[in-house]
Amino acid sequence: MRMLWGGASASSQYEGGFELFNKGMDTQDCRRYIKRTDNATTSTRLLTRADIERAKYPLDGDFFPGRKGSEGLLHIDEDIEYLSELGIDIYRISIAWSRIFPTGExxxxxxxALNMYGDxxxxxKSKGIKIYLSLTHYALPLALVEKYGGWKNRKLIDLYLKYAKVIFERFGEYLDFVVPFNEINTGFFSPFNGLGLLRDENREGSGYDLNDIFAGLHxxxxxxxxVIELGKKMLKASFGCMAACFCYYGYSCNPLDQLKTLQYEQINQWFFTDVLAAGEYPYYMKKYFRDNDIKVEFLPGDREILRNNTADFVGFSYYQSNVCAFEEMEKTAGNLVVSTKNPYLKANEWGWQIDPVGMRISMNKIYDRYKKPVMITENSFGYNDVLEEGNIINDDYRIQYLNDHFEQIKLAIDDGVECLAYLLWGIVDIxxxxxxxxxxxxxVVYVDADNLGNGxxxxxxxxxxxxxxxxIEKEKNVVKS
Incomplete structure (x- = not known):
């Protein structure tokens, strides 16, 4: 099968319609916009109980962007026409759990809501577009956070399976690829987004208990x-796992830089895909758990369920590479995690270091590690585009970024990597x-709105x-010829 080219979005970033279709409140509805500073990303994604209460009873001037998104539900027909005009093969979509079960119970x-998503x-499908479904993309019904403490409570497994079963029953005929969790490693470094865990302001350090984090991850x-076990019985779709990929480099040939790089890559990235694609907890986590006094509870049958229901493919998001140094060095921001600054790379306005070659490296590393097809489930260039006179947006910088990454994808395929698809993130602005x-x-489609929902x-x-x-048209013609 030829490689597919497409796009991707997430319900909480795109849909809007907070008051439509009897939606329940979820974790992303609680995230308040805070004007960006050096730590704004942390302020908006690591929430406390006080933040939740403020979201339920907002103050004058509070704005919660996830509630409005790109007003996607109000523009869905128009947006699908744009996707069709682009000629994409595949579209990644997520469903808001709190629309299907408002409290999760x-x-x-x-x-x-089911009828809305069905439409x-x-x-x-009528446009000939294959569907990649993320069953959940960060958004967790808020009631499950308040009642059970989020994913640290095993009760959520059964509730999630009930949700998945409904989705498979109603929409199974439309689904080509399914992934249960978006960027599952997010739970480690962004526990509210990934696991629905609240930060304790009175707790030293990060405000989180590592035992809670790893209970949630387990x-x-x-x-x-x-979900994969259930889905294989009900659907003909392919099932995968997905992680945020950072492509770590050691700052120098100092062995201590290289050792730190190995360890960072293991705990931030490989651990998650090792469990979901290889089917077991990797050896190196034993030391990490011992050093950090972490105890993960395995119930009877847990190891068997992991071993017998591994992912068919490994998906990953990629925006930039990161650098590890044993000694403290100059830092720069990145996707979800902070990195040491790479002197060989340029960065965008948000500090994300642009590295097309890192895409090729990542594809090779993942394919070599698991011998399973890879899928690039998120990639694009974040930039503050300007709408010029005549409604023109000259984003040559994005064209350059995409072209450079597409070249590296092709080189990775020439290396022998089996790649299922490339999905352009936020293909309609989100x-x-x-x-x-x-x-x-x-x-590649501009949405006329600002950070406060004006526009x-x-x-x-x-x-x-x-x-x-x-x-895309050229790629299709190459295959035909």
Whole structure:
């Protein structure tokens, strides 16, 4: 099968419609916009109980971007036409769990929301677009955080399986690829987004208990395996796992830099895909758990469920590479984690270091490690695009970024890597998951809105729209010839 080219979005960043279709409140609805400073991303994604209460009873002037997104539900027909015009093969979509089960514990699902999602999936299929479904993309029904403490409680596994079963029953015929959890390693360094864990302001350090984090991760591992087990019985789709990929480099040939790089890569990235793609907890975590006094509870059958229900493919997001140094060095921001600054690379406005070659390296590393097809589930260039007179957006910088990364993808395939698909992140502009900014744009379709939800939300094609459309058409013609 030829490689597929497509796009991706997330319900909480795209849909909007907070008050539509009887939606329940979820964790992403609670994240308040804070004007960006050096630590704004941390302020907006590591929430406390006080933050939750403020979200439930907002103060004058508070704005919660996830509640408005890109007003996608109000523009869905128009956006699908843009996707069709681009000629994409595949589209990655997520469903808001809190729309199907508003508190996560209802006996019957919300039919109004099911019908809404059914209409969207049918329209995508009518355009010949394959569907990649993320069952959950950070958004967890808030009631499950308040009642059970989020994913640290094993009760969520059964509730999640009930949700998955409804989705498979109703939409199974439309699904080509399914991944239970978006960027599952997020739970380690962003526990509210990934696991629905609240930060304790009175707790030293990060405000989190590592035992809670790894209990939550273990429950997600088991839930992922059980969803795959269920899905294999019900669907013909391919099932995968997904992690945020950082492509770590050692700062120098100092052996201590290299050792730290190995250890960072293990705990931040490989641990998660080792469990989900290889089917067991890796050897190196024993020392990490021992050194940090972490005890993970395995119930009877847990090891078997992980071993017998591994992912068919390994998906990963990639935006930039990171550098590790044993000694303290100059830092720069990145996707979810902070990195040592790389003197050989340029960065965007948010400090993300641009490294096309890192894409090729990452693809090779993942394929070599698991011998399973890879899928690039997120990638693009975040930039504060300007809408010029005549509704023109000259984003040549994005075209250059994409072109450079596409070249490296092809080189990785020439290396022998089996790559299923490339998915352009936020193909229609969406709210940033990190800093909650609308002005941090990734797409090839511009959405006229600012960071505070002001604007017409009209859509305009960027210059990169034409580039991506022509690139996809060329790729299809190459295969035909």
């Amino acid at each position: 209802e006996e019957t699902p919300n039919e109004e 969207i999936l049918k329209k995508l 429950n997600q591992f088991i839930a992922s395996a059980k 709210v940033s998951a990190g800093s909650l900014e609308m002005t941090k744009r990734y797409g 017409t939300y009209k859509r305009y094609k960027k210059k990169s729209f034409k580039f991506y459309k022509e690139f």
